[in-house]
């Protein structure tokens with residue numbers, strides 16, 4: 001797979017990235033649990049495959065995702081050469097505190113779980129859920145500390161990873177981020193990130209587009225998964241999923257392939273982050289990424305009434 005630069009940094013990533021939130025036990029978010037052996041086998045498949053990019057966070061499963069990745073890395077004698085591991089700074093989950101001291105604690109916890117002294121890519125995660133946004137954006141706050149970690153060489157590149165675009169765009173404009181992670185806002189169901197992507201692309205900020213399956217429903221199918229963007233689906237929110245499934249059935253393609261390629265084919269998107277928690281999904285993802293799709297299907301997709309509203313995907317987010 002042809003690699004791309006992460007903004008102006010030296011990092012080079014594949015156009016696919018695997019997301020490890022589901023490798024951690026987040027039953028409230030994904031509707032299932034993942035045990036140790038299944039997580040280990042998934043991570044082995046990822047490290048054995050052609051994708052060089054894996055995303056996790058301090059708070060996925062309250063640290064369990066990072067611990068499992070740490071175990072997989074130790075099995076291999078450390079981070080493979082050229083492999084880009086991405087993790088995130090998180091607020092204190094009990095108090096919502098997210099100041100500079102919390103940033104230090106977060107990265108120290110992550111490095112110790114991962115068994116590393118440095119992480120290639122580090123994001124500030126979900127500032128909209130912290131107790132006080134001013135604590136993050138103000139002088140001497142969490143964002144200043146994130147950039148200090150880059151200066152100190154603890155992270156090679158830094159990004160902003162969050163949901164709500166109305167909160168995100170003003171922060172992006174203020175500082176020289178290498179990357180952003182947006183989720184659930186540039187999919188076959190929702191295009192509310194469109195203008196932010198134009199802005200980021202014009203500034204050379206790498207766009208990492210997460211959750212192309214709207215949290216899983218576009219991969220598993222509406223009959224299998226009664227959730228959209230981590231919320232229980234309603235008839236109204238499931239309607240557009242069924243419309244996409246109908247288009248795919250007529251065209252003879254997998255909805256997962258369409259949903260994945262919708263993101264990957266956009267020239268602004270540097271990499272698309274797909275959540276996997278089964279080893280076989282690694283190969284399945286590569287297959288979906290390379291399936292032939294008749295260009296007429298994209299035109300047809302544009303006729304569907306996709307949403308430009310914020311999906312509020314974050315409303316009930318629980319990390320573990």
Ligand SMILES: NC(=O)C1=CN([C@@H]2O[C@H](COP(=O)(O)OP(=O)(O)OC[C@H]3O[C@@H](n4cnc5c(N)ncnc54)[C@H](O)[C@@H]3O)[C@@H](O)[C@H]2O)C=CC1
Pocket residue numbers: 018019020021022030055056125126161162163181182183210211212213214215216217219220256273274275276277278281284285
């Ligand atoms: N604020 C942030 O920074 C956020 C970051 N992310 C990152 O993006 C990643 C992807 O997002 P997700 O929430 O995982 O949503 P997603 O839209 O990528 O869907 C993942 C779900 O689809 C299922 N799935 C994947 N491939 C499948 C296949 N071939 N067949 C059947 N089922 C399949 C997975 O098991 C999982 O339940 C996360 O793991 C995380 O790393 C996601 C959301 C927010």
Ligand SMILES: Cc1ncc2c(c1O)C(=O)OC2
Pocket residue numbers: 021029057126162163230313314315317
């Ligand atoms: C708000 C929110 N909801 C779901 C997820 C995340 C998130 O930040 C995340 O990072 O991975 C899954």
